[in-house]
Amino acid sequence: xxxxxxxxxxxxxxxxxxxxxxxxxxxxAFGLMMAGAGFAPWLAILMSLVIFAGAAQYLAVTLLSAxxxxxxxxxxxxxxxxxxxxxxxxxxxxxxxxxxxxPYLIFALTDETYALMTSxxxxxxxxxxxxxxxxxxxxxxxxxxxxxxxxxxxTWLPIPTKGxxxxxxxxxGALVTDRWLESKEKDSFWVGIGSVVVxxxxxxxxxxxxxxxxxxxxxxxxxxxxxxxxxxxxxxG
Amino acid sequence: xxxxxxxxISVLIMSGVTFATxxxxxxxxxxxxxxxxxxxxxxxxxxxxxxxxxxxxxxxxPWADMKTTLITLGSLLLVILLHRWRRxxxxxxxxxxxxxxxxxxxxx
Numbered sequence: 001x002x003x004x005x006x007x008x009x010x011x012x013x014x015x016x017x018x019x020x021x022x023x024x025x026x027x028x029a030f031g032l033m034m035a036g037a038g039f040a041p042w043l044a045i046l047m048s049l050v051i052f053a054g055a056a057q058y059l060a061v062t063l064l065s066a067x068x069x070x071x072x073x074x075x076x077x078x079x080x081x082x083x084x085x086x087x088x089x090x091x092x093x094x095x096x097x098x099x100x101x102x103p104y105l106i107f108a109l110t111d112e113t114y115a116l117m118t119s120x121x122x123x124x125x126x127x128x129x130x131x132x133x134x135x136x137x138x139x140x141x142x143x144x145x146x147x148x149x150x151x152x153x154x155t156w157l158p159i160p161t162k163g164x165x166x167x168x169x170x171x172x173g174a175l176v177t178d179r180w181l182e183s184k185e186k187d188s189f190w191v192g193i194g195s196v197v198v199x200x201x202x203x204x205x206x207x208x209x210x211x212x213x214x215x216x217x218x219x220x221x222x223x224x225x226x227x228x229x230x231x232x233x234x235x236x237g
Numbered sequence: 238x239x240x241x242x243x244x245x246i247s248v249l250i251m252s253g254v255t256f257a258t259x260x261x262x263x264x265x266x267x268x269x270x271x272x273x274x275x276x277x278x279x280x281x282x283x284x285x286x287x288x289x290x291x292x293x294x295x296x297x298x299p300w301a302d303m304k305t306t307l308i309t310l311g312s313l314l315l316v317i318l319l320h321r322w323r324r325x326x327x328x329x330x331x332x333x334x335x336x337x338x339x340x341x342x343x344x345x
Contacts, residue, residue, distance in 0.1 A: 018330045043244060050252040060251055067243070070250055077251045081258040086286060088262030090279045095263065102263075109259045111290055118283035163338035166312060167330055170337075172291040173316040174329040179284050181321065188281040192288025200292070209293050216285040220278045 008126050012134030015120065018171050019112045020142045025164035026054055027146015033061045034151050041151045048147040052108060052140055056080045086213050087114040098129035108136035110143075112171065119175050119182075191219045304345055312337040 027048065034044035039061075047057055056077050063073055087109050088095075095102045113136055120135075122128050180189060192212075199212035269275070298309050312333040320329040 015326075018326045021330065021334065039244075043248070047248055047251070050248060051255050053251075053255045056251060056255055060247070064244060064247055068247075070246065073247050074250050074254050077254040078258060081255050084255075084259045085261045086282065088259065089266070090282050092263055092266055092279075106259050106263060107256050115287060115290065118287075163341045164334065166309070166337040167334040169291070169294045169309070169313060170316045170330040170333050171326075172287060172294050173313050173333075174320045174326050176284075176287045176291050177317050177320040177329075178324070178326070179287060181324075183284065185281070185284075188284025189288055191281065192285040195285065196289055196292040205296050208296065209289070212289045212292070213286070216289060217278065217282070220281045220285060221274055225277055225281065 008130040009134045011123065011126055012131050013138055015116060015131075016135050016138040016142070018167070018174070019116065019139050021164065021167035022112065022171055023139065023142035024146040024149070025167060027143050027148075028150035029165075030054070030057055030061075031147045031150020031152070033058065034147075037061050037065045039064070041148070044147050044151040045144060048140075048144045052110060052143060053081055053084075054110070054143075082210055083111075083213055084109060086217065090118060094132075098132070101129055101133045105132055105136055108140055110139065112168075113139045115172065115175050119178055187223075187225050188220070191216055191223070191225075195219065302345075305341075308337060308340045308344065312340075 030048070031041075031044050034047075035041070047060065051057055051060075059076060059080055060073075063076065068076075088106065091105075091109075091114075095105055098105070116135060116139070117132060120131070122131050176189070180186070195212040195215040196208060198215055199208040203211045266275075295309070295313075299305050315333040315336060316329050319332060320326075323329065
């Protein structure tokens with residue numbers, strides 16, 4: 001099928017729908033927390049527009065309510081977001097192709113957007129840069145929409161949200177399955193599982209994230225891993 | 238009520254720090270010609286990160302509660318099976334999430 005200029009937004013919209021569910025759920029939760037802490041709706045919406053980081057914004061509710069100092073806010077935000085430093089590593093050459101879009105693509109590089117981007121299979125004929133940009137824009141739209149609904153409607157909205165958070169588990173589960181079926185190498189998955197198990201055992205399940213990422217990167221850099229069954233893998237999309 | 242300028246400055250700081258964290262690899266490796274080890278890291282990291290993110294998304298599951306654990310693992314298994322079968326992310330996310338919500342509503 002030949003491409004039309006409107007196909008990129010449509011394809012990006014379809015691709016980002018799984019994130020819609022998850023972001024609506026956690027966005028509403030964030031909005032509710034902000035409303036509960038007594039902050040004005042505009043502040044919650046502003047935060048989702050200029051920060052765009054789930055965990056950091058949850059933490060911010062507590063920090064702002066407590067009147068935490070600027071230095072501590074900066075340090076804690078950095079620690080909560082430290083995992084994001086790992087994301088760009090696989091996207092450097094890809095983003096370099098689109099200098100105009102790059103600042104926003106980097107700004108919008110959340111867990112979910114990163115996961116979608118690394119699993120993306122753009123149909124031939126579509127402009128990959130535009131697909132990336134639209135996908136990032138849609139993801140942030142869902143996040144801002146969830147925040148707005150949560151903070152405005154608060155508890156009166158009769159949406160059954162209990163359990164909706166599972167959509168994020170399902171999103172990552174589907175993406176892991178997809179990548180497993182797609183890639184010839186399986187090293188990356190075993191390294192991931194090993195890192196999670198070791199990190200959970202040593203640091204506890206609730207603190208596994210950063211140690212697991214650290215272990216994973218070390219293992220990928222230093223273990224004798226076969227190069228390169230699929231060298232082009234990261235250039236997908 | 239908290240002071241307005243305090244709130245605005247805090248939000249700016251959080252915005253700047255978050256963006257800076259995401260920017261680090263792009264600046265740090267900008268002039269670095271990737272060697273074989275680094276290329277291996279680049280191509281393998283997404284798979285590793287997806288597994289870690291999946292584990293992280295499950296971290297708040299109350300594993301001591303048998304019913305919730307079974308519902309969670311059952312729904313996750315459904316995600317994997319549906320995805321192997323249809324390869325449609327929407328189906329693999331919608332259906333198990335509805336199943337998870339429904340079972341949670343009736344059983345827990």
